[in-house]
Amino acid sequence: MGPSGSEYRRVPPIAVSSSSTLVNHTGSWKYIRPLFQDRVAPCNAGCPVGIDIEGYMNLLREGRVAEARDLLLRENPMPGVTGRVCHHPCEVSCNRESFDRAVAVHAVERMLGDLAMPEVPLPAPPARNQRVAIVGSGPAGLACAYHLAGLGYRVTVFEAATQPGGMLRLAIPEYRLPEAVLDREIERIRARGVEIICCVNVGDDLPWWSVRANYDAVFLAPGAHRDRALEVEGEQSRGVEPGLKFLEDVKRGNRPNLGRQVIVVGGGNTAIDCARTAVRMGADCLVLYRRTRAEMPAIPDEVEEAEREGVKFEFLAAPVAFESKRGRLKAVECVRMRLGPPDASGRRRPIPVDSDHFTLPADTVLTAVGEVTDLAAVPQDLERQDSALRVGAWGETSGVRVFAGGDVTDETRSVAHALGAGKRAAIGIDRYLRQAAGEPVEPDGLARLRYGGSGNVSITRWRGDDPIQRASPTNDVVRFEDLNPSHFQRAARRDDRRLHSETARSGFTEVNLGLTRDGALEEARRCFNCAVCNGCELCLIFCPDVAIARGTDGNRFDIALDYCKGCGVCAAECPRGGITMTRAGL
Amino acid sequence: MSQLMIADRVPREELMTSGHVACPGCAAPIAMRMVLKALGPKTIVVMPASCWSIIAGPWPQSSLKVPLYHAAFETGAATASGVRAALDMQGDTETTVLVWAGDGGTFDIGLQALSGAAERNENILYCCYDNEAYMNTGIQRSSATPWGAATSTTPAVQPQSTHKKDILAILAAHRIPYAATATVAHPVDLLEKVTKARAIRGTRFLHILAPCPPGWKFEDDETIELARMAVRAGVFPLVEVEHGEHWRFTAEGAREPVGPYLRKQGRFRHLGEEQVRQIQAEVDRRWNAMRRRVESSESDEDGSLAEGG
Amino acid sequence: MVGNHAVSWGASLSRAEVISAYPITPQTQVVEQLSEMCADGRLNARFIKVESEHSAMAACIGASAAGARAFTATSSQGLALMHELLHWASLGRLPIVMADINRALAPGWNIWTDQNDTLAQRDTGWIQLYCETNQEVLDTTIQAFKLAEAVDLPVMLVLDAFYLSHTAEPVDIPDPEMVDVYLPRREPRYRLDVNEPRAFGALVRPDSYMEMRWHQQSAMDRARAEFEHIDREWENLFCRRYGAVESYRTEGADLLLVTSGTITSTARFVIDRRRARGEAVGLVKMKMFRPFPADTLRTLLSGVERVAVLDRNLSPGRSGIFAEEIRAALYDVDPEERPALYGYVVGLGGRDVTPGTIDDIIDRTRGAAAPTREDVWVGLNL
Known part of the structure; x- marks a missing residue:
């Protein structure tokens, strides 16, 4: 039986618990606290x-x-x-x-x-009345059109060729990028309401003044379609062809006669595309590159595939003359190169070894040492810088309401950079038009929009509608x-x-x-998910104080600051650097 | 899977509460929490004196949501034997009786009672969370303190002069059905071992390495890292042994030198290169002995398989 | 039936659920017979054969905390080894019952009876009941559980080595069904229960520890009255009663002996013989030592001229322990009524206390002008 409950008074006969330790607010011990803080991967x-x-x-x-x-x-x-x-x-x-x-x-x-x-595209804001003209339907132009349409603008793309896509359509071989894939992507862009008008050469078929007058903004993305000249003796010979032209020719369905031995001059993606295309046309192909494999700008995977397909490489060699006989190319005279100190690109500069010349037989030479912009195709009043249009951070040119991006500027020549430039200009145009309409615009928000401050911009950051918490x-x-x-x-x-x-x-x-x-x-699933919480719960399981719980109110986790002692185990063990220890808020 | 997605492996139920008064970064509550998650609410804890006597909260508090009996220092296994017997008499064979003891209560003062219970093969799960000294009373050495460590009774000028007792081998020599090592840094391994142990009848022993920031003298946030390094350095191999005979490594991987592990801890700060080499030699010796046990278990199994065939 | 078997029978009839013990002479027969009873199914209990008395008590503590009726038996060194846990059991308010076969402490080794082992545990918070006969041993074992569970305190029942433990006497074994009526299943107020999880025995700060000790003391105080009640209930069912303190032929006596344990039986014989000669002597038997039955003793001893206390024990540096405690109890008796108290230390280490010894004590008491400052050692042969 024992004593009745009332006899216990304040203290019971034995030390039996009647509460949890939750009454102890051990959080008061800490001088530093964890903060779930997503960073940038x-x-x-x-x-x-x-x-x-x-x-x-x-x-x-x-x-x-x-x-x-x-x-x-x-x-x-x-x-x-x-x-x-x-x-x-x-x-x-x-x-x-x-x-x-x-x-x-x-x-x-x-x-x-x-x-x-x-089925439901990116939700668009209420349609805006302004119209934007885009010249060129390569990746820069299409990206700009896509993002502007997503922001509610009425966008018209003018393309000089018969089909949209720019270089993607004209030059990248089918075995790398099937046209059906490109068509599908462009279809997706059209589905946003982008109007694409082909076979229009702006500045020619359609005067610049008309475009600039009828649209609230113009984005120029005509690309760079001219092969850079080798500046080598005999370059005009029959059998010495610009690589880009060759690729375009093949994509149009032509099968130019290459002969048996083809030499491609260059080390970029166009060179490799030329070589692999030549191989597919039955030729033996040798790529001549003046630096070594390590300096090749071409995508390494493409180089390896070219090798697997039988393309040969001659590194540290450059053509100095083309020899023809009876109007037909017979051979290429080359000079051996060696690598000197680094140049402006950071790569070691090739230096000819004058004493070392050799000759390679060739039926066709394809030159692929880069493409240059045809600045005659853009309005003459826009300021240039070297061989490109001068643009600002948002793609703005010296001309009012005129923006530009892609290969026409001094942007790195890649599909990705072109897509990025198109997006940046879309934001630039949106920003400009809003400003013009008297809407408040952040004066210098570019760094905030760039991933990590120096990556490319995020349209989601610009729109401020990140679906990810x-x-x-x-x-x-x-x-x-x-x-x-x-x-x-x-x-x-x-x-x-x-x-x-x-x-x-x-x-x-x-x-x-x-x-x-x-x-x-x-x-x-191999992704580390750097920088962001992926809910792995290691913080929760390792917390000595049971102070981290699955979240409420949309948070992945809640930290019970009343109990967290600030030991920092969660931050140390977070696999992805998603927890910061801070004094803030204490 | 290239990432440890522990979320799917750890039971949700929390059987431990916040507000306990363990030091910041203490591994002991982490160990308890994981073990209880694996055992579930049908668990009775018998707790001889240890840091956890404080972590569990002063009267009238408890930081556990399962019954807890604070027992005299040397009586963990014996008190648990009594609890087990009472439950059996009540027809409750499902509830796990868990002894939760520190290294002092296990390696030293509680060893007799533990040996007795193990010899009787009492149906209890005995967990020793090992922080390698008497931490609750202020970091005095125990027989779990590693050679060379400075404690408040083995000061740096005359540090611990004996090697850590091989408690797992002692328990294995009792031929209990299950004994294993685990750490707080290997939660899945720990959970799997507790889950396995839970399903076994008889005496089960789990030796959990629980680094102690103030006792070992490292930063509060390095607790898990220290346990991980101990395993990687081979100082604390993750193993299990069934019936005292079948030894098995539960974590493979290349061994790393012991130096970085020692250098992270203030209790080893006074050691010179020669002493670090001595420790490395001892770790190697123990590791090789363990490897031989594992290999001989494997060959035994092969042999018995062949005989059976 | 020997006394040890009376203990076993008592524990068995009490339906002890968990028994944990370690062998020590002269207790071994207790655990041997209980082992047999458990093995052959006569007793449905878990017997934990531990590796020490310390663990025996620890196991009883665990079992009792988990709600079981727990029993153990020991002696001498074994009891001394348990010391820490005797406090634990009492402050944990666990109704464990333990039989101790009184045996002298070493060194030199001595397996024979005296009370120093149990009296050394006087302050551990255990109720102590000393027995005179094997029937009393059996009955007290059962009563002990009832008392322990009534006041949530552990009970130690005590019997003399060999004089009871190994000596056969006729013992009536009570009807088990009636024992069940007397001692129903234990219903603990608290136990380790997964459905009602609680922590037991956590750190208690100075602001509350004293209150818990007060509760312990208050339970001890209640145990006196509770024992009277339990004893009477036993009598109603089994027609036997012992009393915390028994007075034997005290009417009109000018000299009373105070004894405990088997010396009491010898003393009864001497008293009977002296009464037959017309001498006004009587006997007070102390069964209960803790809680100390001070009020009863005051009532019984007040007004008597001389009281002789026989102590088969010693608090070195002071005196016999019973004598000392009785002296203290009589302190607030009116000096006119307060008896002269003569303390005698006898029978240590199993030395025989014969009728002659007791006659000698009575004669010395009668012949003394006043009590000596120190207790008198009887039969000392230096």
Whole structure:
């Protein structure tokens, strides 16, 4: 029986508990607190398009494939294209490269890009009345059109060629970028309400004054379509052809007679495209490059594929003369080069070794040492800088209401950079038109819009409608040293599926087949999800104070600051650098 | 899977509350929390004197949502034997009786009672969270303190001069059905071991390394890292042993040198290179001994398989 | 039935659920017989054969905390080893019952009876009941559980080594069903219960510790009256009663002996013989030592001329312990009524206390002008 309850008074007969330790607010011990703080993944910062790669990788990890695609399409109108032909600098900056190998971002992007179009496109704001003309339907022009349409503008794209796409259409070989893929991407852009008018040469068919008068803004993206001259004796000989022209010719369905031995001069993607196309036309092909393989600007994968298909390489060599006999090219005289000190591009400058000349037989030489802008095709009143149009950070030219981007400016010549420039100009135009309409505009918001402050801009940041909830985001980039790699396991990078080289060289069927959907989803799970919380819960499980709980009110996690002692274990163990210890708010 | 997505592996239920008074960054509550998650609410904890006697909260508090009996220092296993017997008499064979003891209560003062319970194969789960000294009373050495460590009773000028007792081998020698090591840095391994142990009848022993920021003298946020380094350096191999015979590593991986692990801790700050080499030699010796146990278990199994065939 | 078996039977009839013990002479027969009872199913209990008395008590503590009726038995060194946990059991308010076979402490080794082992545990918060016969041993074992569970305190029942433990006497075994009526299942107020999780025994600060000790003391105080009640209830069912303190032929006596344990039986014989000769002597038997039955003793001893207390124990540097405690109890008796108290230390380490010893004590008491300052050691042969 024992004493009755009333006899216990304040203190019971034994030390039996009647409350939890929640009465102790041990949070008062701390002098520093954790803060869930999303930062910027290096892939985002490294992407010239300005894609939220980390964002879609995280959605894919959760199996939210359609949302991942939509997030990607916010920033990049052509993921099917870039997934195939971009040189993917995102993978160079990928933190996983310091661990085992970078995530195959391109393959994941390609898979998403090849998915069916979203049923509900990116929600557009109320339509705006202003009209924008875009000259050129390459990646820069189309990106600008796409983003402007997404912002509610009425956009018309004028294209001189018979079909839109610019270089993507004209020059990139079918085996790298099937036209059907490009068509689908352009269809998606049209679906946003973008009007594309082909066979119009602005400045010729349509005078500049008319365009500038009838549109509230103009974006110039005519590209660079002229091959740079070699400036070598005999360059005008029959059999010495501009590579770009050759590629365009083949894409139009022509099959120029190359003879047996083809020499391609150059080390960029156009050179490799020429070589592989020549191989497909039955020629033996040698690429002549004045530096070494390490300095080649071409995408390494493309170089390797070219080799597999039988393309030979002669490095540290440059043509000095073309020899013809009876009006036909017979040989190329070359000089041996050596590498000197670095030049302005950071690559070592090739220096001829005058004593070392040699001759290579050739039936055709294709020159691919770069393309130059045809500045005659743009209004003459716009200020130039060297061989390009001078533009500001937003793509603005010296002309009122005239913006420009892509290869016509001194932008790096890549599809991704063109897409990025188009987006930047779209924001520039939106900003300009809003300002003109008397709407308040942030005076210098570019750095805020750029991923990591120096990457490309995010249209989502500009629009301020990020579908991803971010915790106290900052714009600094997470480095490998900020991660806790203990929580990652090594996993092999998935290689793209490819046609066998024998099959590949016999036709123009697409060679790189990317990853299967499942393969791409698996590859996406290799992503560290740098810089953002992916809900792994290690912070929660390692918290000695049970002070981190699954979140409410849309937060992934709630920190019970009444109990958190500020030990910092959560921040130290966060695999992805998503928790900052701070004195703020204490 | 290239990432540890622990969220899917850890039971949601929280059987421990905030507001306990462990030092910041203490591994002991992390260990308790994980073990309780794996055991679930049908658990009774017997707790001999240790840091946890304080962490559990002063009367009238409790930081656990399961029954808890504070027991005399040397009686963990014996008190638990009594609780087990009472539950059996009540027909409750489902509830796990968990002894939660520190290294002092296990390696030293509680070893007799533990040996007795293990010999009787009492149906209890005995967890020793090992912070390698008497931390609650102010960092005095125990027989779990590693050689060379400075404590308040083995000052740096004359540090611990004996090697850590091989408690797992002692328990294995009792041929109990299950004994294992674990750390707070390897939650999935720990959870799997507790889950496995929970399903076994008889005495189960879990030796959990629980780094102590003030006792080992490292930063509060390095607790998990220290446990991880201990495993990687081979100082604390993750193993399990069934019936005292079948030894198995539960974490593979290349071993790293012991130096960086020691250098992260103030308790080893006084050690010179020669002493670090001595420790490395001892770690190697123990590691090799462990490897031989594992290998001989493997060959035994092969042998018995062959005989069976 | 020997005394040790009376203990076993008592524990068995009490339906002890968890027994944990470690062998020590002269207690071994208790655990041997209980082992047999558990093994052959006569007793449905878990017997934990621990590696020490310390663990035996720890296991009883665990079992009792989990709600079981727990029992153990020990002796001498074993009891001394348990010391820490005796406090634990009492402050934990756990109704454990333990039989202690009084045996002298070493060194030199001595397996024979004296009370120093149990009296050394006087302040651990255990109720102590000393027995005179094997029947009393059996009955007290059962009563002990009822008392322990009534006041949430552990009870130690005490019997003399060999004189009871190994000596066969006729013992009536009570009807088990009637014992069940007397001692129903234990219903603990608190227990380790997964459905009602609580922590037991956490740190208690100075602002509350004293209150818990007060509760312990208050339970001890209640135990006196509770025992009277329990004893009477026992009598109603089994027609036997012992009393916390028994007075034997005290009417009109000018000299009373105070004894405990088996010395009481010898003393009864001497008293009977002296009464037959017309001598006004009587006997007070102390069964209960803790809680100390001070009021009863005051009532019984007041007005008597001389009281001789026989102590088979010693608090070195002071005196026999019973004598000392009785002296203190009589301090507030009116000096006119207060008896002269003579303390005698006898029978240590199992030395026989014969009728002659007791006669000697009575004669010395009668012959003394006043009590000596120190207790008198009887039978000392230096």
